[in-house]
Amino acid sequence: MTTFSVTQEGPVNALALNKDNTQVAIGGRNVFKVYNIEEDSFKEICNLRASKHLNLSFSCNDVAWSSNDDNYLATAATNGHVCVWNLTKMGKAMQEQVYQEHKRTVNKVNFHVSEPYRLISGSQDGTMRYFDLRCKAAVAIFYSNTESVRDVQFSPHQPYMFAAVSENGSVQLWDVRKTEKCMQQFAAHSGPVFACDWHPEVAWLATASRDKSIKVWDLTSKPTLDYTIHTIASIGYVKWRPQRKYHIASCALVVDCSINIWDVRRPYIPFASFNEHKDITSRVVWRGDPQTFLSTSRDCTLYQHSFKDASRPATKANPQSVSLNKQGTVLYANRQHGSSSNSSVKSTSIMRKSSNTVVSDQFHLASSSLQSFHSKVANDNSSFGVIAKNYVLSDLPFWELCERNAAVAKECGKSNVSILWKIVRTMYADEYCQSSINNASLQRDDLGVQNNIEGDNNKTKGYDTPQFCSGDDETENEDQVDHVNAYYDFSATSKFGLPKGDFSFGENELDLELDSLSIDYRNGIRNSGHLIQQEDWHLPNEAFNVRHEILDRSPPPEQFSNHSPDLNDETQLSIEDQTPCFITINKLPKKPIWDPSNIVVDTLKHYAMIGDVQTAACILTVLGDHRKSLKSLDEPTQEHWLLGYIELLCRSKLWNQAAQIIKLSWIQNINTLNQQSTRINTSCSQCLKPLHRIGWLCDRCHSSEYSLCSLCHQVVKGLYSWCQGCSHGGHILHMQQWFLGNKVCPTGCGHMCEYR
Template sequence: MATFHVAQEGPVNALALNKDNTQVAIGGRNVFKVYAIEEDKFREICNLRASKHLNLSFSCNDVSWSSTDDSYLATAATNGHVCVWNLTKMGKAMQEQDYQDHKRTVNKVNFHASEPFKLISGSQDGTMRYFDLRVKSAVSVFYSNTESVRDVQFSPHNPYTFSAVSDNGSVQLWDIRKPEKCQLQYTAHSGPVFACDWHPECTWLATASRDKTIKVWDLTSKPTLEYTIHTIASIGHVKWRPQRKYHIASCALVIDCSINIWDVRRPYIPFASFNEHRDIASGVAWRGDPHVYLSSGRDCTLYQHSFNDALRPASKANPQGVSLNRMGEILYARKVSTVNNNTNNNNSLAKATAGIIRKISTTQSADQFHQTSSNLLQFTHINCIQKQESDNFLALAKNYVLHGRSISELCEHNSAVAREFGKSHISVIWKIIKTMYGEEFMQNSINATNNNRDEGSHNNMPINTMVPSGIGLENAINTIRDVEPDQKSKGGDTPAAQFSGGDDETENEDQVDHAVIYNNGFPADLNFRTGLPKGDFSFGENELDMEIDSLNSDFRTSYRGFNHITPECQQDWTLPNEAFPIRHEILERSSPPEQFPNHHSPDINEEPHTFQFDDQPPVLISVSKPPKKNLWNPSNIVIEALKHHAILGDIQTAACILIVLGDCRKYLKDLSESLQEHWLLGYIEILGRFRLWNVATQVIKLAWLPSVFQLNQQSTRFNTNCSKCAKPLQRVGWLCDRCHSSRYALCSICHQVVRGLYVWCQGCSHGGHLMHIRQWFSINRTCPTGCGHMCEYR
């Protein structure tokens, strides 16, 4: 059969087939039709919304066709009504029954498999109601004690049993003869269960949930989870494939528009996939043939699908893979080509059976797994260097400090840790980060902000200081450092007296020829970013700041005779034509130097000369606005360094530096958040491989990206089972809700209450003291209680 479809006026919410699988009814908010299924098309039989008496009961949330009488249809309406339609009548009489027992939207409606007049429904009001078409109201009411009932299905194996699934993740089994209490209730999923379906051949019940899983439960005795299928989206509908025990179809609620056919024995790759729908599929119905089924969708279409047009995701799956653990061991899976070595010996038999084999393969291959064989190879390479690297990673991860101190202290500590474990180059990197983003960087950032705020206002600036420039700033500072104590006493109390205009001024005239004006002497925050060296970075002495401050003070006292700039004039900085007032008036241009020997240069033994200076020297240069000293931004270099280490595989250094920088990360504007997230998640993953859970948790808590720090907000709760009745223990307490036994907290070996570490088997729910269980499984393989379960202890 071919694949074909028909378009509708609006989205289709549900569909149902009659007992002969020759007609299909579809329903939606604006759609309610019945089609005959022909060879290659759908032929419309009737349109129930063409009636003149439209009301909310014509808006269908679900449709069910009687399995014994083709004349009856039942619909679940969004206004809480359950309507029964008689297709043999016309007009308003087609609506034979209109049950208004539910108080909220009806989610599901189903006819009994063998009773033609029996009907059951499930609603948002948390109740299920059992109807008899011959009675005007519900015959029985079943209270689920949940917020909403999403699906109800009669069991094909027991005419008195039906299942119901709810928003709280539970599954209930009811006996229609006993509406007071359900026969069985168990928690099947961690989220709302949207659909369920009974297996037509065995007592399996499939449930689908928002937790992106489809679970198959064996309800022969107590609920036993047989299979779990993992999907990429929440599942809204499931339907077993006829004549195929392990095949089930599913439709997603969001994201995935495909209809997937699963083999429950392979839970991660669909057996077949159909991608005809352009929006979410809303229902699936098999036509009694395992190779043909119908589907409806929110894309306003009704499809008939043929398995000949199915995609096989497993055939495209790569049978090869590789995995590397932290010890350097490699697991490699490779595809194996199977070759029949006896082909040449059986040529005659092959020719005789070629036609038969070809026919069998074409008919059966569609229902078989994609057969691909793989060999698993393990490679172990003992590398001392690699083992040392792993040991260093562990040591650094355990000893690094990432928070709780200043950036300088953190970098200093981590630098010492890296140096201790032989990572000298990493130690240098931490030193550089300290220099770049330590307290000086933060102070300069604050000063730059304040300067920008006060830009243009110089009325409060201190009086300018004359700084000799003939020897240069660096020579001046070296001279300060090298001066002898006896020289300090010649012209003042400080080394700056050598450059002052005091008693020994003439002794230094050969050195002091010109002067340059600086704002407030030497700047207070000398730094390599501002253009002036300071501290350990350039000179290696912390006393330099005190010397410079002293020098500023002496300059202001020594040159008080030259500072004629009043506060009113401070806003317009001026530069005189000479550093010092000229000794005599120059009347004409000077002669060449060889005609006038430098006989005015004072000798050290000569008496100092006294000069008269003009009150106001002529001005040659006027500076109205001093230039700003821009901060050097090391962000680009840091980003390149982090990327370099990440490329080399040292994700630990990149992630730890990002964490330590803290608020300074705002300067790394060119580093994308996606790359930062990649580094953090990579570091967390590696920590998990080394089982450094505490360090990984600390990294997650210190993360600044929502996608990372929300990892700790995911559920890490484990529910154990009662060791006596195997019921999940969902409440805190010592007693089981079902059997009221406290034996679940007893050790299976010493039979005492476990008050410390408790270990249990997820298969049989038995456990005990960690020490006792470890000793038991060192010599045994089965459960110590004698239940016969082969417990796996690791």
């Protein structure tokens, strides 16, 4: 058998085979044909829409072929008619019977398994009609009491029983001899049931629904759910595979165009798939052979499929998996190479005639080994709560927040997080701010700052105190003096715990981070954007006094080839007049600005990636205005971290800490969370039903006692305090006084209430 197809004039909705599986009838809105099935093609033998007397009866929702007579077809029409066709006649006479019993569209028709003149139909009007082809009208009417009947199927195991599935998700079992009431009815799905099919060997009924599931019910006695298959889309049709007890075919209503063959014992992945159709598949029917079946689709094609051409999704499934539980245990399953699954299949095929058949009916076997890993960091749930409760995120200076949180992290055994807090403090509280301000003032090209390094007489231990000179007016610079002292005074930096410089000159230690220079503001400094006085910096030529005059002097500058004659006389000073010699610095080199924002962003992303979103969210919160420098960290990522931390806090029942994060948030979507779902519904103290409406009356027991104080028995009009366990309460002051000396509910219900 090979796979082949034929194209039609329009979408095909219905499909049926004759009893010998040699002819196929297809139907649709614009299609109604009968084909003979050849070796590798379909041969058209009858086009019923070729008649001159076309009407809505030729528009088919479903078609059924008599199980005993190849000359009779039945169709379900969109106009509510049930038509019986005799293929031995020609023209208009082919419509041997037209039953106009239903008021709305007929969804399904089905012939009796053993009696060729018995026919059942299900309609959108919620009724089922039982026909005898020898009669002009329906012999019985069954009312489902539902909006519509989607499918009806005669049972192959009991001759008088048929099953009907409805729009409301229920399944009904009827006896054709009793029209008053169904034998059994049960809710099978949470959505409309679109199709059902009886198993040919056992008393199983498969149902397919909009709720994306296929269910197998054992109807031997009381309906019992044996198997459930969850799919990716709503299922529109199912059909059991012959000679394979656990195999069933399905096609979807939307999204998925494939025909999937399922093994109900392994419901998580299809046993085989056929992907020839380009649009939604409407019907599937087996040719009596488990290796061949036919299908129709909205893509206007009729296909015959050979099972050897099927794809096996299980062979493409990843045998590796990983799972993480709340305790931090990681389970990892990886492929076990050299498994014996293939060898078992080969050994089985030796005892069969055809190895291909055996291989095609074997579900893909894969062996995996399971490994377990335990993470001490992830398993330490207690440290999360301790850190969350003891972290301070606001109302203190930045450096103090970092110091306190570093100490908390260290106490909880998180040394890396403690060091990270100290690094952030150093970057943003001291060094980075100081470097940024210094370099910002040095980057103006039209202005300069000259510092004079004097002798030991002008040096003090630490840094020289800045002195601003602005001519006659010295008072206007007092604010600038205080501002500069905040960044240059060594006592201020000592408060933050910064180390001193690595170099010392005699007894005076200078911090190299400030260029190891004592700044003499009397000689010159920029004030309010203007240069007050500009002089060159002079450094002593030697670190010791000259003992005698150097006689061998260097030649004058005029003798050098690179000497510029344009220099003025004041600049060309003779070396004899320079006693002692000085090195002239015409321009102070700029100190490069170091921006740590990229390193901070990478560090926070690292902690978030390893699962420590607490550290990332807390550092972001403490940074405050410094977050503006983290330009490479977008707002959605920050929001994701904060929401993740809030969720973890809520899981740990740390409501106060979660509320604090929401309050301190700078993102509007998070900052407004505490304004949502703030309503708390109490419960009735009599029947414990939640009270959803405003008022003093319970909807269930109509009691108003829950609004009375348990101590004074008066209506509570102010603040109301109640126990969430027993729902008893009263005035907040009365409850407070009661629980100062009692632990049991004041009503005498015996509940151990907890007052907070």
